[in-house]
Amino acid sequence: MSRQEPLVFIIAGEPSGDNLAGRLIAALRQMTGGRVQIAGIGGPQSEAQGLTSLFPMRELALIGIAEVLPHLPRLVKRINQTAATIREMKPDIVVTVDAPSFTLRVADKLRGSGIPIVHYVAPQAWAWRSGRARTLGKRVNHLMALLPFEVPFFAEHGLPTDYVGHPAIESALAGDGKSFRQKHGIADTAPLLCVVPGSRTSEVRHMLPVFAEAVERLMDRYRDLQVVIPVAPNVSDLVEAHTRDWPLPVLRVTDPAERFDAFAASDVAMAKSGTVTLELGLARVPMAVGYKVSALTAFIVRRMPIAVKYASLVNLLVDREIIPELIQENCSAEAMADKVGYLLGSAEARAAQQEGFDEALHILGDADPPPSRRAAQVVLDLIGKRKT
Numbered sequence: 001m002s003r004q005e006p007l008v009f010i011i012a013g014e015p016s017g018d019n020l021a022g023r024l025i026a027a028l029r030q031m032t033g034g035r036v037q038i039a040g041i042g043g044p045q046s047e048a049q050g051l052t053s054l055f056p057m058r059e060l061a062l063i064g065i066a067e068v069l070p071h072l073p074r075l076v077k078r079i080n081q082t083a084a085t086i087r088e089m090k091p092d093i094v095v096t097v098d099a100p101s102f103t104l105r106v107a108d109k110l111r112g113s114g115i116p117i118v119h120y121v122a123p124q125a126w127a128w129r130s131g132r133a134r135t136l137g138k139r140v141n142h143l144m145a146l147l148p149f150e151v152p153f154f155a156e157h158g159l160p161t162d163y164v165g166h167p168a169i170e171s172a173l174a175g176d177g178k179s180f181r182q183k184h185g186i187a188d189t190a191p192l193l194c195v196v197p198g199s200r201t202s203e204v205r206h207m208l209p210v211f212a213e214a215v216e217r218l219m220d221r222y223r224d225l226q227v228v229i230p231v232a233p234n235v236s237d238l239v240e241a242h243t244r245d246w247p248l249p250v251l252r253v254t255d256p257a258e259r260f261d262a263f264a265a266s267d268v269a270m271a272k273s274g275t276v277t278l279e280l281g282l283a284r285v286p287m288a289v290g291y292k293v294s295a296l297t298a299f300i301v302r303r304m305p306i307a308v309k310y311a312s313l314v315n316l317l318v319d320r321e322i323i324p325e326l327i328q329e330n331c332s333a334e335a336m337a338d339k340v341g342y343l344l345g346s347a348e349a350r351a352a353q354q355e356g357f358d359e360a361l362h363i364l365g366d367a368d369p370p371p372s373r374r375a376a377q378v379v380l381d382l383i384g385k386r387k388t
Contacts, residue, residue, distance in 0.1 A: 003037070006383050009091035010040035010051065011082065011106060013060035013099025015199040015232045016275045018043035019256075020120060020167055020372075021097045025049035027376035039089060041082065044233055045256070054085060058234045060102050075102065083109030092383045095120055096140065107139040116382055118142040120375060122150040122161070133157040142382060144375050147317070148363065162378050165371035166313075168279045169364050175264030175283055184251055186265065191344055192226050193218070194266035194285060196276045197239065199232035206292040207272045208242050213333030214270060218341055219248055227251065228266060230259045268343045268350070270336055277323065278313040282361055286353040288324045288339035290331040314360045322356030 008028060012021035022045030028036050029049070038050060043057040055078060083106050086094060094110065096103035098121040107117050119140040136143070137159040145151055146166040154161040178188075186192060195215070197207040219225055228251045231239045236254050243250050253262045260283060263269075269280050269287035280287050289312045309315075312323050324339045326332070343349050369377075 003092075005032075005035045005037050006093070006380075007037040007039060007089065007091040008093055008095060008379065008383075009086055009089065010038060010042060010046065010095045010097065011099075011103050012040075012042040012046055012057060012097040013102045014057070015043060015234060017098040017121070018045045018057060020375075021046045021051075021095075022049050023167065023170070023372035024095065024097075024120070024375050024379070025051060027370075027372040028379065031373065031376050031380065039091065040095075054082060060099060078102070079105045079109060082106045086110060086115065087113055091115060092386065093118060093379060095379060097121060104136070104139050111139075116141045116386060118144060118379060118382060120144045120164075121146055122154060133159070142378070144378055146371075147313075148365070162374075164374040164378060165367070166278060166364055167371050168275070168282045169361065169367045170370040170372060175260035175262070177261065177264030177266070180258065180261035180265040186226055186251075190224050190226050191222050191268075192228060192266045193340065193344075194262060194269035194271070194280070194287075195227055195229045196269060196271040196280070197229070198272040198274065199235060201235055201238060203272055204235050204238050204242070207290060207331075208239065210290060210292065210331055210333050210336060211270055212242070212246065214336035214340065215246065215248070217333060217337035218344070221341055222344060228253060228262045230262050268340055270340050273311045273325065273327075275313070278360070281314040281323070281353075281357040284354050284357050286343045286350040288326065288336055288343065290326045290336055292328055292331045314356060317360040317363050318356055320356075322353055322360075 010021050010025065012018040021042050025038050025046060026049050040051060041054045041057055042051045047053060059074065059078060079102065094115055094117045096107060096117060096119045100123045110117060117140040122143055122145040123136060133154055134157050137157060143154055143159050143161040144164045145161050148163050151161045151163045181188060195211050197204045197211055215227060226249045229239060229243065230253045233254065240252060243252065253259060263280055263283040263285050266285050269285045271277055271280060271287050271289055273289045273291040277287065277289050291311055311325050311327060314323055315321050315325065326335050
């Protein structure tokens with residue numbers, strides 16, 4: 001007997017993907033009047049929308065070749081388990097959300113199943129001069145892209161692609177900084193530094209020591225400096241353990257609803273390179289960006305041909321260095337403190353970054369309809385085409 005409601009199997013493998021998946025599920029329910037079934041793998045944001053995860057998403061939140069290798073047997077087991085579950089459930093569509101080292105391997109296992117697969121968040125194949133774009137088309141049937149320039153790139157490689165928009169334009173503009181400061185007793189005149197060390201354990205371990213020493217250096221110049229750290233749930237214990245003894249007030253924000261309020265309240269940020277840099281940019285928070293991985297991962301990556309000049313999304317969108325980037329050996333506490341200190345002390349430098357943020361927002365387009373609804377419409381359209 002056929003299902004009365006479509007079944008969508010969603011796979012999110014890390015916090016940023018879980019945020020996308022949660023919004024997508026909410027949009028699907030809203031646009032169908034609740035007449036949709038959801039299954040798959042996700043974290044707190046997906047589970048808040050009614051998803052019962054096949055297994056804890058935190059098992060998949062790894063990054064870098066050296067970081068993944070020790071966990072490879074468990075990952076292979078989870079890949080096989082996920083593919084077998086999908087084949088048994090026979091959903092109307094599978095939506096894989098980012099985390100390509102896991103999700104696209106699951107897609108490989110589903111070849112020949114006849115189940116359509118749409119991948120949400122284009123892998124950065126455009127950043128690497130390789131055949132990744134072509135091989136992606138052999139694994140998935142459709143792609144939902146966050147950045148406008150990704151559509152023609154993947155179309156040239158024969159993969160149907162829709163631009164749905166970046167989630168940052170849906171949320172980063174809505175923060176209430178004044179209320180946040182009032183709630184947490186932060187004076188309007190106190191310089192507030194937003195520190196974002198990442199959402200994966202390996203990222204936090206690499207980045208937080210650098211940020212900690214940079215903050216200590218900044219304290220010599222800004223005695224009334226305060227720090228806010230928006231913390232992903234899966235690394236909250238680790239972040240608390242590494243920051244509880246910092247010699248200045250540290251506000252750790254664990255409620256996702258306060259994340260963008262914290263951004264809006266901040267004067268400047270130091271952040272790990274990634275999606276958060278665009279979120280901060282669209283919230284108009286000047287920043288310096290850093291990134292470090294293990295020595296082995298860095299060694300391997302440097303031997304790959306890279307086709308882009310920048311690591312942060314804002315710089316990529318405007319094609320120039322709006323945000324200072326400190327990568328690997330250059331990501332030192334001294335350099336980070338210098339870049340952030342300059343921003344704290346220079347209204348002109350902050351304004352220059354904010355002009356670049358406005359340019360990036362113009363390139364991304366408006367948020368009507370919001371990206372989550374655009375993505376949900378693509379999924380529903382693909383389901384509809386399969387049924388006709």
